[in-house]
Amino acid sequence: MPHVSPTSNALPGNHEDDALRQRVRACVAESGLTQQEFAQLIGLDHTKLSKTLHGKRRFQPDELVRIATEVGVTANWLLTGSDGTAGATSVPSPRSLPTRLRQEPGTGFHTIVRTAWHQFARHGFDAVRLADIAASCQMSTSNVYSHFASKRELFEECLRYNVKLAFDRQVTSLDASGEPLTRLRHLVHLQLPATDLLRAEWSIWLQSWAAVAVGQASRKNQSEAYARWYRTMHAVLAEGQVAGQVVDIPVSELTTELTSLIDGLGIKVLVGALDADRMHSQIHRFIDRTIVRRAPDRPSTVPTDPDHAGAPHHRRSRP
Numbered sequence: 028m029p030h031v032s033p034t035s036n037a038l039p040g041n042h043e044d045d046a047l048r049q050r051v052r053a054c055v056a057e058s059g060l061t062q063q064e065f066a067q068l069i070g071l072d073h074t075k076l077s078k079t080l081h082g083k084r085r086f087q088p089d090e091l092v093r094i095a096t097e098v099g100v101t102a103n104w105l106l107t108g109s110d111g112t113a114g115a116t117s118v119p120s121p122r123s124l125p126t127r128l129r130q131e132p133g134t135g136f137h138t139i140v141r142t143a144w145h146q147f148a149r150h151g152f153d154a155v156r157l158a159d160i161a162a163s164c165q166m167s168t169s170n171v172y173s174h175f176a177s178k179r180e181l182f183e184e185c186l187r188y189n190v191k192l193a194f195d196r197q198v199t200s201l202d203a204s205g206e207p208l209t210r211l212r213h214l215v216h217l218q219l220p221a222t223d224l225l226r227a228e229w230s231i232w233l234q235s236w237a238a239v240a241v242g243q244a245s246r247k248n249q250s251e252a253y254a255r256w257y258r259t260m261h262a263v264l265a266e267g268q269v270a271g272q273v274v275d276i277p278v279s280e281l282t283t284e285l286t287s288l289i290d291g292l293g294i295k296v297l298v299g300a301l302d303a304d305r306m307h308s309q310i311h312r313f314i315d316r317t318i319v320r321r322a323p324d325r326p327s328t329v330p331t332d333p334d335h336a337g338a339p340h341h342r343r344s345r346p
Contacts, residue, residue: 048080050105054098069093088199095195099125099137102195115203115210117258119194123251125187136174138164144185148227152182152234182234183248189231190252193218197259207267208319214263215310218289220296221303229297260286264318274320281318288313 055065062080066073071090078084086094095102101110101124111118125140142163146155157178161168175181196217201210220229235252238244261282267273273281292309295301 047106051094052080054094058098069097091199092195101191103198114198115201116197117255117262119190119255120251123187123190123255125191126184135166139171139174140184140188143181144188147182147185148230183245185231186235186248186252189228190255192228207263207270208272211263219303219307220293229293233294233297257282257286272320273318
């Protein structure tokens with residue numbers, strides 16, 4: 028995994044540490060758990076949590092993501108006190124974050140969304156009933172209906188939850204001061220469907236695209252959710268051009284090409300036609316061949332494709 032610089036958003040300066048610790052303490056208090064129980068909930072050794080809350084160590088990116096996931100806030104809120112503070116990644120519009128994030132503590136809303144997200148991702152929208160979700164949450168079906176008028180409405184909320192998960196990962200581990208190409212490669216790493224969690228995210232995306240294609244889901248919700256990812260890629264490519272690291276091609280064209288490649292290869296991984304390592308290498312070859320700007324006296328070389336050894340590479344020329 029790429030190195031996370033100590034100057035990144037995930038590891039704020041000393042003047043921000045106290046505020047971050049205070050927000051985490053508030054999350055612990057609102058959870059109704061003891062500090063030891065909360066540490067167990069987020070999979071962190073109790074001693075480490077105690078030391079961090081007392082300023083003797085700093086929260087790591089994965090720890091902040093786990094806290095944000097468990098308590099139903101964004102990692103950006105933990106870091107800055109706001110969902111919308113700008114950083115190294117594009118900020119979601121309020122409409123593309125979970126609708127009632129942090130607004131209904133104790134009602135079970137967050138539990139319903141997380142449970143539904145896992146079940147939809149694993150079994151598919153059609154195979155899951157609201158009664159199944161209610162049973163997994165140990166609540167009545169009428170309680171689920173008190174929050175969501177239909178299964179489709181709940182699925183739309185799960186898509187917003189997808190946005191939050193990706194945003195949390197990016198805001199805690201991308202270094203705003205780092206080189207654009209380094210951030211671009213890290214963005215690719217953060218989106219690879221190489222873990223159960225990421226495969227579940229991709230499953231929700233794939234089901235969302237399919238539902239929109241046949242008019243069964245909100246095109247607006249899907250478009251707003253996807254726009255954050257597109258803006259993030261667009262911004263880092265634009266910075267790369269300013270830094271002289273990215274070819275002088277319209278950024279919107281490069282962004283469309285790269286995000287389309289990632290989407291297409293991700294679908295192939297999900298259906299078993301490709302593995303995540305192969306997806307990773309394909310994307311980085313595309314970046315090296317098509318996006319990285321080369322010095323005039325340093326011609327681009329295309330790495331050999333191990334699956335097509337000896338086959339000629341047809342590289343599209345770029346001005």
